[in-house]
Amino acid sequence: xxxxxxxxxxxxxxxxxxVTAATVSRVINGKTNVAHETKERVLKAIEELNYYPSxxxxxxxxxxxxxxxILVPFFFGEFFYKVLSHISQVIPFPYELVLYxxxxxxxxxxxxxxxxxxxxxxxxxVISLPLLKEEAFLAMQSELPLVxxxxxxxxFPSVYFDNVMGMFHATQHLTKMGHKRIALIxxxxxxxxxxxxxxxxxxxxxxxLDMAKIPFDPDLVFVNDWSRQGARFLTHKILKMKxxxxxxxxxSDLQAVGVLEACQEAGVAVPDEISVVxxxxxxxxxxxxxxxVQQSFQTIARxxxxxxxxxxxxxxxxxxxxxxxxxxVVRKTTKALE
Amino acid sequence: xxxxxxxxxxxxxxxxxxVTAATVSRVINGKTNVAHETKERVLKAIEELNYYPSxxxxxxxxxxxxxxxILVPFFFGEFFYKVLSHISQVIPFPYELVLYxxxxxxxxxxxxxxxxxxxxxxxxxVISLPLLKEEAFLAMQSELPLVxxxxxxxxFPSVYFDNVMGMFHATQHLTKMGHKRIALIxxxxxxxxxxxxxxxxxxxxxxxLDMAKIPFDPDLVFVNDWSRQGARFLTHKILKMKxxxxxxxxxSDLQAVGVLEACQEAGVAVPDEISVVxxxxxxxxxxxxxxxVQQSFQTIARxxxxxxxxxxxxxxxxxxxxxxxxxxVVRKTTKALE
DNA sequence: ATGAAAGCGCTAACAC
DNA sequence: GTGTTAGCGCTTTCAT
Numbered sequence: 001x002x003x004x005x006x007x008x009x010x011x012x013x014x015x016x017x018x019v020t021a022a023t024v025s026r027v028i029n030g031k032t033n034v035a036h037e038t039k040e041r042v043l044k045a046i047e048e049l050n051y052y053p054s055x056x057x058x059x060x061x062x063x064x065x066x067x068x069x070i071l072v073p074f075f076f077g078e079f080f081y082k083v084l085s086h087i088s089q090v091i092p093f094p095y096e097l098v099l100y101x102x103x104x105x106x107x108x109x110x111x112x113x114x115x116x117x118x119x120x121x122x123x124x125x126v127i128s129l130p131l132l133k134e135e136a137f138l139a140m141q142s143e144l145p146l147v148x149x150x151x152x153x154x155x156f157p158s159v160y161f162d163n164v165m166g167m168f169h170a171t172q173h174l175t176k177m178g179h180k181r182i183a184l185i186x187x188x189x190x191x192x193x194x195x196x197x198x199x200x201x202x203x204x205x206x207x208x209l210d211m212a213k214i215p216f217d218p219d220l221v222f223v224n225d226w227s228r229q230g231a232r233f234l235t236h237k238i239l240k241m242k243x244x245x246x247x248x249x250x251x252s253d254l255q256a257v258g259v260l261e262a263c264q265e266a267g268v269a270v271p272d273e274i275s276v277v278x279x280x281x282x283x284x285x286x287x288x289x290x291x292x293v294q295q296s297f298q299t300i301a302r303x304x305x306x307x308x309x310x311x312x313x314x315x316x317x318x319x320x321x322x323x324x325x326x327x328x329v330v331r332k333t334t335k336a337l338e
Numbered sequence: 339x340x341x342x343x344x345x346x347x348x349x350x351x352x353x354x355x356x357v358t359a360a361t362v363s364r365v366i367n368g369k370t371n372v373a374h375e376t377k378e379r380v381l382k383a384i385e386e387l388n389y390y391p392s393x394x395x396x397x398x399x400x401x402x403x404x405x406x407x408i409l410v411p412f413f414f415g416e417f418f419y420k421v422l423s424h425i426s427q428v429i430p431f432p433y434e435l436v437l438y439x440x441x442x443x444x445x446x447x448x449x450x451x452x453x454x455x456x457x458x459x460x461x462x463x464v465i466s467l468p469l470l471k472e473e474a475f476l477a478m479q480s481e482l483p484l485v486x487x488x489x490x491x492x493x494f495p496s497v498y499f500d501n502v503m504g505m506f507h508a509t510q511h512l513t514k515m516g517h518k519r520i521a522l523i524x525x526x527x528x529x530x531x532x533x534x535x536x537x538x539x540x541x542x543x544x545x546x547l548d549m550a551k552i553p554f555d556p557d558l559v560f561v562n563d564w565s566r567q568g569a570r571f572l573t574h575k576i577l578k579m580k581x582x583x584x585x586x587x588x589x590s591d592l593q594a595v596g597v598l599e600a601c602q603e604a605g606v607a608v609p610d611e612i613s614v615v616x617x618x619x620x621x622x623x624x625x626x627x628x629x630x631v632q633q634s635f636q637t638i639a640r641x642x643x644x645x646x647x648x649x650x651x652x653x654x655x656x657x658x659x660x661x662x663x664x665x666x667v668v669r670k671t672t673k674a675l676e
Numbered sequence: 677a678t679g680a681a682a683g684c685g686c687t688a689a690c691a692c
Numbered sequence: 693g694t695g696t697t698a699g700c701g702c703t704t705t706c707a708t
Contacts, residue, residue, distance in 0.1 A: 007401070007457070009685055020695050025687055035693055052455030056397040057685030060700045063345070065394060065403075067436070074423050077621075081419040085412050088439040098405070099435040101426040117390030119345070228625070257625060283415075284622055287566065287595060347701055358679050363703055373677055395701030398684050 008049045017045040028053055065120040068308065071100045071111060072127040073193060078282050083127060083149065086301035092309060095122060102129055105192050109135060116142045123308045125149055129193055131156075145311035149304040151196075157307035157319045161295045163197055166326035167204025167251070168211075170277050170293045173328050174247045175212035178337035179275060182209070183238050183245040185255050187226035198223075201251045201279070220245060224255075231258030232265075239266045239274075246274060246337055253278035253285045253292055260288060260333070271335035281329055289332035300324055346387045355383040366391055403458040406646065409438045409449060410465040411531060416620050421465060421487065424639030430647060433460060440467060443530050447473060454480045461646045463487055467531055469494075483649035487642040489534075495645040495657045499633045501535055504664035505542025505589070506549075508615050508631045511666050512585045513550035516675035517613060520547070521576050521583040523593050525564035536561075539589045539617070558583060562593075569596030570603075577604045577612075584612060584675055591616035591623050591630055598626060598671070609673035619667055627670035638662055 010028075014021045019038060026034050027042040034042075045051070059065045068091060072080055088097060098121065102108035108129060115124060116138045123145045131139065131153050139146045140155055148158040174182050184205050189198045202221070209216050222238065224230030231250055235258065238245060250256040256278030263270050270276050278285060278292035285292045303322055310317060348359045348366075355362065357376060364372050365380040372380075383389070397403050406429060410418055426435060436459065440446035446467060453462060454476045466488045469477065477484045478493055486496040512520050522543050527536045540559070547554050560576065562568030569588055573596065576583060588594040594616030601608050608614050616623060616630035623630045641660055648655060 007685090010687095011685080021686075022688080022696080023694060026694085029687085033693060038693075050455065052452060052457075054398070054401075054458070054685050055456055056394055056401070056403060056458055057700090058687075059394040060392070060398050060685080060702090061687050063392075063394070063700080074426055077419070078416075081415070084437075088412055088437065089441070097437040097439075099422075099426065099437055101435075103427070114390065117388065118393055119390075120392070120394055261625065287599070345701090348703095349701080359702075360680080360704080361678060364678085367703085371677060376677075392701055395684090396703075398686090398701080399703050401684080 008051050010051075010053065012049055013042065013045045013051050016049060017041045059120065063119060064122050065096075066094055067096045067098045067121055069098045069100055069115060069121045069124040070127060071102055071108070071115075071124060071129060073108075073129060074101045074103065076128060079280065080127065082297040083301060086297045087125070087305065090302050090305050092305065102193075108193070112138060116144060119144055123147070123312050125304055125308060126151065128195065130195065143315060145308055145315065147304055147307045147311065149300060152321055154321070155319060157311060157321075159300050159303045159307065159322045159324065161300065162323040162325050163200035164204040164207065165323070166279065166293045166295070167201040167249075168207045169204075169326070169328050170279065171205045171208030171249055172211065173291070173330065173334065174249060174275060174277060175208055175214065177275070177334065179247040180212075180214050181217075181220065181243065181245040182214075182247045182249055183220045183222060185231050185234050185238075185248060185250045185259065186221065186223045187251050187255070188223060198251065205249060226252055226254060228254045228258035228261070231255035232262045233258075235259045235262035236266065239263065239268055244274075247276070247334070248274060249277050251279050253280040253282045253290060256290055256292065256333075257284070257288060260290070270333050275334040277328075277334060285329075286331070291331045291334040292329055293326045294329045295326045296324065345392075346389050348389075348391065350387055351380065351383045351389050354387060355380045397458065401457060402460050403434075404432055405434045405436045405459055407436045407438055407453060407459045407462040408465060409440055409446070409453075409462060409467065411446075411467060412439045412441065414466060417618065418465065420635040421639060424635045425463070425643065428640050428643050430643065440531075446531070450476065454482060457482055461485070461650050463642055463646060464489065466533065468533065481653060483646055483653065485642055485645045485649065487638060490659055492659070493657060495649060495659075497638050497641045497645065497660045497662065499638065500661040500663050501538035502542040502545065503661070504617065504631045504633070505539040505587075506545045507542075507664070507666050508617065509543045509546030509587055510549065511629070511668065511672065512587065512613060512615060513546055513552060515613070515672065517585040518550075518552050518675075519555075519558065519581065519583040520552075520585045520587055521558045521560060523569050523572055523576075523586060523588045523597065524559065524561045525589050525593070526561060536589065543587060564590055564592060566592050566596035566599070569593035570600045571596075573597045573600035574604065577601070577606055582612075585615070585672070586612060587615050589617050591618040591620045591628060594628055594630065594671075595622070595626060598628070608671050613672040615666075615672055623667075624669070629669045629672040630667055631664045632667045633664045634662065 010021045010024050013024045024042050027039050100111045112135045126148050128150045146156050148156050150160050152158040187198045222234040224234055248259050259276050278290045281292045281294040348362050352359045352362045362380050365377050438449045450473045461483045464486050469491050484494050486494055488498050490496040490498055525536045560572040586597050597614050616628045619630045619632035
């Protein structure tokens with residue numbers, strides 16, 4: 001049971017192959033200046049001894065762990081899950097993924113300090129989280145490549161879903177169908193991390209209204225948390241309004257489902273009596289026939305990694321900003337006004 | 339822009355504090371044999387230099403990276419997301435989480451070989467994946483502590499949700515309400531990883547039938563993939579049966595939703611004309627009023643980490659097996675037979 | 677309580 | 693093409 005098998009090192013391989021450690025190292029790292037026949041011998045020895053180079057020892061030299069960090073606020077549910085899952089699918093060999101959970105802004109800051117203090121990662125992807133000034137400063141001092149995903153900062157490569165445009169298109173889908181009284185159910189503007197989602201989506205909504213020359217009516221804007229229950233509650237209020245809106249634009253699918261739920265409870269037919277639009281196109285949106293806003297997680301993951309690799313290979317290259325414009329998926333909860 | 343600030347090492351701290359590296363090391367690692375006053379000076383120097391010990395260098399000595407690995411088949415959707423999220427909440431200081439994606443059985447094997455070859459992790463949690471004989475052998479040779487989550491192996495600490503019992507209780511909920519013709523919609527028995535879920539859930543179903551002295555009818559068992567669409571398709575067939583079942587037991591909520599969908603399409607009222615039970619209690623189950631089987635992710639994560647810490651601190655202690663018995667959440671898709 | 681020195685496993689000049 | 697040698701930054705006996 002678990003005998004203390006002594007660790008096999010590069011020297012064991014060297015001895016077995018009748019060469020020195022340097023040569024073994026050359027083989028491992030694919031250097032070209034090794035005789036073909038020697039290389040074969042070394043490879044055979046590696047195989048036979050089942051040798052795995054110590055990443056710790058190799059890393060001590062290069063100051064690199066061959067790991068890419070992912071900093072993320074864990075509560076993001078399906079959104080986060082999808083991003084992470086796609087990242088893990090496109091992460092280039094031989095990098096490993098280290099997960100850092102920014103449960104609170106304090107933990108986030110401490111984690112960032114540690115990451116840039118230790119400098120062992122080959123790269124870092126920060127998801128959804130904005131960088132505070134000090135944090136950005138730290139990152140800029142460092143050689144550790146950083147890219148932002150679902151967020152922007154002028155000093156770092158960033159890919160993000162354009163929330164303003166996404167919401168603009170979604171709302172415009174409604175205005176183009178003749179809707180003029182469009183209620184907005186938004187998530188909280190204030191959150192511990194100071195995310196810009198709520199603000200941006202609000203802005204997109206306003207933009208579409210302006211474009212359609214519909215005066216903005218503050219009484220049509222409702223804010224709550226991002227929950228289904230919150231939206232359900234608000235919808236009941238909306239449905240009771242004297243001059244009831246003909247459409248409800250929600251800032252997330254979860255909320256949109258709450259809206260649907262309330263409509264059903266109140267006996268208001270969707271889309272015949274009221275149109276409903278969500279945001280996110282989560283797995284269940286299709287089931288509900290929900291018209292919503294779709295974002296490509298695969299694309300954002302791929303671009304983030306491309307940017308990171310670019311930054312790792314060409315340090316100092318100037319940071320690109322890429323906005324991904326979400327598209328509207330029209331399903332069955334929206335209908336043109338007669 | 340990113341000047342090459344030279345890395346601050348333990349020697350810099352030592353010099354600044356007027357001691358040697360050994361003393362600084364003692365302070366960092368909380369050894370007691372350091373004069374209080376010296377310790378203060380060292381701490382101050384660390385602070386002022388903003389020193390972070392190199393985990394790579396420290397690790398070269400201990401052969402440890404202070405990281406815990408998580409090996410997981412990424413496609414598990416909400417299930418996986420919840421487990422991971424809870425694990426990240428209970429992971430003890432100062433460990434980091436390294437994510438290994440076992441996209442295919444081959445990648446899984448290779449990853450396991452690498453992990454046990456490199457031996458740098460302090461521990462490994464394998465989620466949902468069964469261990470092949472060679473893999474288990476590798477792990478047993480090694481000192482690297484391993485725990486299985488959502489799976490069992492006699493040689494390793496394991497925590498898992500008891501699928502047999504979960505399904506047993508769910509089915510029994512139905513039999514107790516007088517249902518005798520209960521269709522089973524199961525996921526595929528065969529999958530690349532040879533998971534035991536489908537088999538176990540089938541067994542639980544059988545067990546409840548036996549217990550209620552209901553003869554097993556193979557014509558009532560339907561198998562497809564785990565998808566909503568698959569279940570929807572099967573349900574349409576079920577609803578057309580001459581002697582239609584009075585209840586459908588699905589092996590996942592996703593499938594249960596497909597069942598609900600088909601019932602609605604066919605104009606069959608749930609639960610009045612047919613009862614439906616799901617499995618998983620996903621976020622949306624509540625919305626659908628779905629009667630289903632609930633599992634505590636928080637508990638499974640906590641226990642897995644406890645076991646891992648135990649194994650790390652007391653190598654050689656004998657592996658425990660913990661089965662978590664899921665409970666049935668009764669909502670509105672099930673009803674007693676008149 | 678603190679310092680000196682060896683060594684963890686690998687890499688990279690620099691020789692030959 | 694291959695060997696020699698000197699670190700990388702930290703920990704840990706062993707002295708004192």
